[in-house]
Amino acid sequence: MDKLRVENQIDRLQIIKFSFNRILERNMNIHHEIEKLFQQRQDIPLFYIESGSRLWGMASPDSDYDVRGFHLPSKDQYFDYKKYRDLIEIMDGNFDFVSYDLDKMFGLLAKSNPTVLEWVRAHIVYFNAFPEWQTFRDGLLERIDYSALYHHYLSLAKGGMKVMQTAENFTYKKVFYSIRGLMSAELASQEVMPELLITDLFAQVDSNDPLRHWAEDYLEIKKQQKEKAQLPEAEQAAILNLLETKIEQLAAKEMQKADRREDLERYLTEYSRHLKQYHYQ
Structure with missing residues (x-):
């Protein structure tokens, strides 16, 4: 019996080791893809993470890799009078890459945009060349407006509910996105x-x-x-009822905007100036 228990523990450790090695290999491959991309461009990569269902720990077997982050435009573009596109987008198989330029990213952070705040808070980081990142991140999160998060996540949940009620799209994915939105709100x-x-x-x-x-x-x-798998019809009414009840409870709350916008904008301006002086001198 003891021998069997030890063998089972060894098997579990081997599975964990295999899974860790696969994750490490995947992360290194994505890091390499990011480096390869910017070798062909003059833009300066700063910070890239995994977003979406993989970041949230609820990915399906066929989920894409959604890499998100931000960059500084090339020196030539920065000093040019012409306006250039403020994002880079690449879709290659299951590799979905989006990068905002620094001004666009900081503009969204100044509004406490919940989507890009998730990027900043991500624990799956593929590439980070942002100086003093932890200090920047901590200071940023001290200044955000929680009402922006509340309204965003509640809206996501309501949108998911509407799709489930009016279309043949009652997937596990939609249900969990709505649940996550309500809990976050x-x-x-x-x-x-x-x-x-x-x-x-x-x-x-x-x-x-x-x-x-x-x-x-x-x-x-x-x-x-899989991503498009539907919740069994017999179980749909029960979860809809739970979602509707929670939405009604949250919608009844009144949440005022925090008076932190000017402080947050000053903070971002300071970091923007610091980064641009360093890279464009």
Whole structure:
């Protein structure tokens, strides 16, 4: 019996080691792809991460790799009077790459845009050449407007609900995106930063929350399904009811904008100047 237990532990360790090596290999490949891309351009890469379902810990077997981040435009473009495109987009198979230039990225951060704030907070980082990143990140998160997060995540949940109610698109993906949106909106309404990893997000929510119970029960099923897999029809009404109840509760809350915009803009201006002086001198 002891021998069998030891063998099982060894098997588990080998699986963990194999999974870790696969993740490491994938990250190195994506890092290489980013470097190769910018070898063909004069733009300056700064920071790139994994976004979407892989970042949230709820990817399906056929999920794409969604790489997001930002760059400085080339020196020639920066000093030119002509206006250039403020993003780089590449779609190659399951590799989906989007990079904003620094001005566009900081403009969105100045509005406490929740999508780019997720990029800043991401734990799957493929490339980081941003000086003093941790200091910048911490200072940024101290100045954000939680009302922007609240309205964004609540809107995502409502949008997902509408699709499920009016179209034949009742997928596990849509359900979990709505659940994640509602949990994140609820935390933002309390000025608590919602965790990105779905299991960590569950831990921030009341353990008696029925939506949390449903999501915890179905998460592994969702991760084993393909992107377009539909929730069984017999279970759709129950989850819709849970979602509708939570949306009504959250929509009744009043959340005012925080008076931090000017401080946040000054902070971003200071870092923008620092980066441009360093790279364009």
